[in-house]
Amino acid sequence: MNRLKDATSPYLLQHADNPVDWFEWGEEAFAEARRRDVPLLISVGYSACHWCHVMAHESFEDEATAAMMNERFVNVKVDREERPDVDAVYMAATQAMTGQGGWPMTVFATPEGHPFYTGTYFPRPHFHRLLAGVSNAWTGDRDGVLEQGSKIVEALNERTALPSGPLPTAGTLAQAVESLSRSFDAERGGFGEAPKFPPSMALEFLLRYGAAAELRPASGGREPRADGGPRTGEEPRTDAAPAMSMAERTLEAMARGGIYDQLAGGFARYSVDADWVVPHFEKMLYDNALLLRVYTHWWRSTGSVLARRVALETADWLLAEMRTPEGGFASALDADSEGVEGRFYVWTPEEIRDVLGEEDGAWAIDLFEVTGTFEHGSSVLQLLSDPDDAERFARVRAALLAARAQRVRPGRDDKVVAAWNGLAVAALAETGALFDRPDLVEAARGAATLLDELHLDGDRLLRTSRDGRAGDNAGVLEDYADLAEGLLSLYGVTGEVRWFDRAGALLETVLDRFADGSGGFFDTADDAERLFQRPQDPTDNATPSGQFAAAGALLSYAALTGSARHREAAEAALGTVTVLAGKHARFAGWGLAVAQAAVSGPVEVAVVGAPGDPATSALHRAALLSPAPGLVVALGEPGSAEVPLLEGRGLVEGVPAAYVCRGFACRMPVTTPAALRAELTS
Template sequence: MANRLTTATSPYLLQHADDPVDWWEWSPAAFDEARRLDKPVMLSVGYSSCHWCHVLQRESFRDPATADELNAGFVSVKVDREERPDVDAVYMEAVQAATGQGGWPMTVFMTPDGEPFYFGTYFPPSPRQGMPSFRQVIAGVRQAWSGRREQVGEMASRITRDLADRSLAVGGGAGVPQERDLHAALLALTREFDAVRGGFGGAPKFPPSMVLEFLLRHHARTGSEGALQMVQATCEAMARGGIYDQLGGGFARYSVDASWVVPHFEKMLYDNALLCRVYAHLWRATGSEMARRVALETADFMVRELRTAEGGLASALDADSDRADGSHAEGAFYVWTPAELRSVLGADDAELAMRHYGVTAEGTFEEGASVLQLPDTAPADGDRIASVRRRLFEAREERPRPHRDDKVVAAWNGLAIAALAETGAYFGRPDLVAAAVDAADLLVRVHMRAEDGRLCRTSRDGAAGDNAGVLEDYADVAEGFLALTAVTGEGVWLEFAGLLLDTVLRHFRAPDGSLYDTADDAERLISRPQDPTDNAAPSGWTAAAAALLSYAAYTGSAPHREAAEAALGVVKALAEKAPRFIGWGLAAAEASLDGPREVAVVGPAGDPATATLHRTALLATAPGAVVAVGAPGAGEGVPLLEDRPLLDGAPAAYVCRGFVCALPTADPAVLAEQLG
């Protein structure tokens, strides 16, 4: 039987459209129904590539008896966290405060006014490892609702007040981070660094993309070899590990172990966009061939497997897929047994592949299968290895593919636009720059309202979704547009970035300079989310600070610079205490301390001398440097180009930093020195 989710646009919600649970989407109507029936609300939050979300669905939401109990006692609401990060953030904070941990699937029981009173994540179909079964939880909540309503109401009110108080306590105003703060962050990261296996902390181990960006910028500004060594060791370990797809490029979500061997196989757009950029920037800093290869392979993965027909980039590939026998399993698309290698390659090349990719008879994953790695002992990557890799990739293409969540999320496309534009520019790949422009065009056409420039969060099949953009959407899309400004020289992208950032200042900013995750005219939830810390992607708060800083450098806008500096106050407060969770803010602080430097390249389009100066500027490692390129007199769209004439009739570059400008130069070597 179908339910209300049959009309949803989210691929995750559509996966639940045939559940026997009488699902509602998040809406006022759902809560009105709960009031009318005097029932509590059961909120279930997940996303399409979440393995345990699928498990919970198979075990409970598709079980007729469980569904009957839910339908009898609750109004059940299903939310895609990627469509509604605001709903997810508010209730995840409650889950983490109450249980000390969080994750997805998230299960929250609440009053018809949206006040939560009981929380959890995954619940098994029968009691297991100290966890009650899902049906036991349902029965307990129903009993409490009918027999102890007053206590339930008091608890829900208290939790809601606590959430509001936690939000009020965030604030800003600590001042812009200074050298001492960034040095303290570096020391704290050094203490948490895994010198043996790369990365930070233990299992599960997540790619520390934002921290790596900070460390690269800190090395560029201060010359810290320790900072660079942490980046190199981590990037090398990830690129050799099972977290990286050795056949098709691109990164899985995280490693379940501390050595990057066995990944959680879902592939997210945001991870790949951020890591593509990190590896490109590592190549820019060191010339590493490994970094160049991984950046290009990751960019090619995004375009090949995530690009939509409309030019945007899809959200994710699932961790699970079908096996040859029809069963469904995590990692089925990616893992190999020795027998499978022999069937594709023959005996001799299969032996070579086993050594090269670390495939063992026992297996490194499950049921004798191995995740492909690139051990230090791997044979040299010659023509024979290239042939092996090509044949394995082609054979894998014949396997049942993981499900693709094909909705386009504005924020994640903004991150991908920046990565594809820069990678394409660095490595002479105009096709990647064109893919970035196509994605940006889709965001402008579909996600930005023509009348006021406001963003919607998602689209699918070229149609805009109903959910309003949150702070990370405005900030990350602005970041992507600013990267396109630098790479293409087209001032229209700077204008679009300005529209988005003006909306940030009008609708997301608090009087003390801190930033909210939702606009002042967004749907009112039980609290207004405001989280400055990075999670899997940069926080909206620090991403906005970084974009505001860059925009101010392009335009000379004092209000945008002041807003960036006010927002960076939270970085000063967290730099030493939690540097792993404020990496994007630390990277922005590096740019602030360095200027950031402003580079204007003036010369005729198509002139080789103009192109050489432009490329020299793009390859500079000065933290957060902004680059504008255009013909003489082209400053109308890009203020940084205003009043910049040719130098004795030749293309020239102008470098400024903090209201002080160096002499213009036509010599790329001098320009590189000015930006060193």
């Protein structure tokens, strides 16, 4: 009997009609394996995973394969996005046993959950042989299988945590820039060889490093400086120039390549080639939330016209394609439509001519590099240079977008994940404030409200919801940390104290239930389900590691409150960055970004004035436009004491005022945006 029909996960529901007798992860499956005295076959994936679909079609929908699975195993299907803890411990085993990982992940385990054979995607003939071999080993060499499982668990549990060093210094950060430069692809942008993933967290660090050095790039194809002043043309400081160069080259290459949807906005998961041309077409909320924030920060630092366009297009895509009826944001769009990867996105020259006619068609074919970059004569659209006719481009783009809308759309995984929505809240709030788009701020507020009202259960956070119904999966560290980060950003933009208070409560749970006693954090709470290993990975993956995300939120909260406890916890969690900076900086991007904020202060700005007062709004905007690393902004009326940074701050001769501080030591208040900009750059 397939037990997935009542699942909340869209990924599990994709398998609800399989002839496989799937169980969801839980004690029922373990008890059944013990009762039948057979191994567990644990299959882990996610809804937008192309090779998960391939294995499903080849094996899990096949009656003969399903019969073999049902006869010899208890089969468990896991959505890695709902259960990142389960995914983490079995991925560690898979990587230890095979030297690589990926999804779908296929794990054979004892009824106690101890893995003894692992892999990823298996073609059906290989999978048949594997099922028979594992089953025969279980019945014919039980002691050997059990010993193998015990040894794997013992080895994984004996792994020592990544060592921690002292708080990173300016020298550590310079060392990290040098480390990144060694793997930087100067010709094509990005780091390393194909496949290339958007290095969102490393880019945020590089932008912060440049801002800390008071980088002011020369003008040229740029808007006026974000703070309203003219571009001076002065050269950047030499120690920051490589950092900004790596960031800008990568950001431009991604924005102009096929990994970016040139018609609707938004980024695909990664590029299969080194030139950012052919993407793996799935679109993930976390990638786009992180990149939206990075492109917004690029504009804030440099005034780049391209950065502004990509940020706003990506924000609009998030609202149009990913927002759920309840106000949250869906997890992903599939790579496939009609069973074919990328079919929704690619074009042949004939298809473009059919939509646009010969003259506009020829122009668009040349502009978008429609030269057979994908399969069967089709192409992914690129925009390697800006069009020479903006009005014509807008008309052509709109026509192609309308034609594409008639195609069968990729499936959407519409579950709401707390961590990734926290990333979206931060990005949309800041983008809306900087580009004067109140609709984006309102979207951030709507997502935060959903998470507050549906995902929070007392001091506990639930990881997922769908269709307005919360799941029963406990939040992991990244959920608490990323949501706290998002709520603090939303507070800084809106001045609404409820978000500051909620962030503080989340961080209390982080400190109380996730700390490892040595300055780091476990990825699961102390009362979470016990797996064969308690997961703890301080390094970044596709998203900031929970530990580095917690460090960032703790640092911001400390800057708003003056709390030594939160500051010290943030600094302790950053000790791992010092170890990684020299050789493995790519895996510590968010930690490096937070460390840059810690080294720089961060700068604290208290803006005091009546809500809606134009003078208050002007000061508030000037503060938000500062690229100072990790800057926090408190906004409130005179006499407000709900946020400690505002306590004791008042108007100056009846006029709204701004106070620039570091470590709660403040300079004299200023009353004009120009004076505030001068304070922030002094």
